[in-house]
Amino acid sequence: MTIADTIRSRRSIRSFNAQPVSTDLIVELLNDAVWAPNHGMREPWRFILAERAEAKEHVASLMLESVQNMKLMKLMPGKLQQALKNKISRMPAHLIVVMKNEKDPHKQEEDYAAVSCVIQNFQLLAWEQGLGMIWSTMEYIHSPIFCEGLSVKSDERIVGVLHMGYFDKTPKPKSRTSAEQKLTLL
Numbered sequence: 001m002t003i004a005d006t007i008r009s010r011r012s013i014r015s016f017n018a019q020p021v022s023t024d025l026i027v028e029l030l031n032d033a034v035w036a037p038n039h040g041m042r043e044p045w046r047f048i049l050a051e052r053a054e055a056k057e058h059v060a061s062l063m064l065e066s067v068q069n070m071k072l073m074k075l076m077p078g079k080l081q082q083a084l085k086n087k088i089s090r091m092p093a094h095l096i097v098v099m100k101n102e103k104d105p106h107k108q109e110e111d112y113a114a115v116s117c118v119i120q121n122f123q124l125l126a127w128e129q130g131l132g133m134i135w136s137t138m139e140y141i142h143s144p145i146f147c148e149g150l151s152v153k154s155d156e157r158i159v160g161v162l163h164m165g166y167f168d169k170t171p172k173p174k175s176r177t178s179a180e181q182k183l184t185l186l
């Protein structure tokens, strides 16, 4: 597969099968992904991996607790909330990508971009191995309950939670606007 093939064929995966994901593989892919560009070599990222059943249960509980006050959740019957928690707990792995905050807004922006590069590298490398994921930025990633429950420090933020695993069905691609339509030639 060329890089272009991998970029074009990668899809966000939201449903996974039960096949476990090896920790060694995730670490190997991360070791390639961190060769991302990053200004000042600040390498502003770190990772938290939940693969063991108790760890995934913990992540799922924190997610649910964090969103409990959201209007949508309040409308959701208890049974449905439990089903959601079970769905998250059953996913093969969750990788939480954490960034060190910078006081200088310019550096903060650069670092958010660098961490996003690592995430995309990781998504593409994983895709080549048949491993799918969804990059979630749902509201809970900013919740003190969620962050404190994962020992994310006050000078850090979560850039995304990557729910990942192997999958049986590849979603259809959503079309993209051609670059020509977005290009200004000076």
Ligand SMILES: Cc1cc2nc3c(=O)[nH]c(=O)nc-3n(C[C@H](O)[C@H](O)[C@H](O)COP(=O)(O)O)c2cc1C
Binding pocket: 010, 011, 012, 013, 134, 135, 136, 137, 138, 171, 174
């Ligand atoms: C920064 C970022 C945040 C995202 N957050 C979510 C999310 O919270 N929930 C979700 O379902 N998808 C999320 N996505 C995935 C997009 O919905 C997905 O990339 C888009 O629909 C295109 O689909 P594709 O990735 O299969 O090409 C996010 C993607 C990015 C880049």
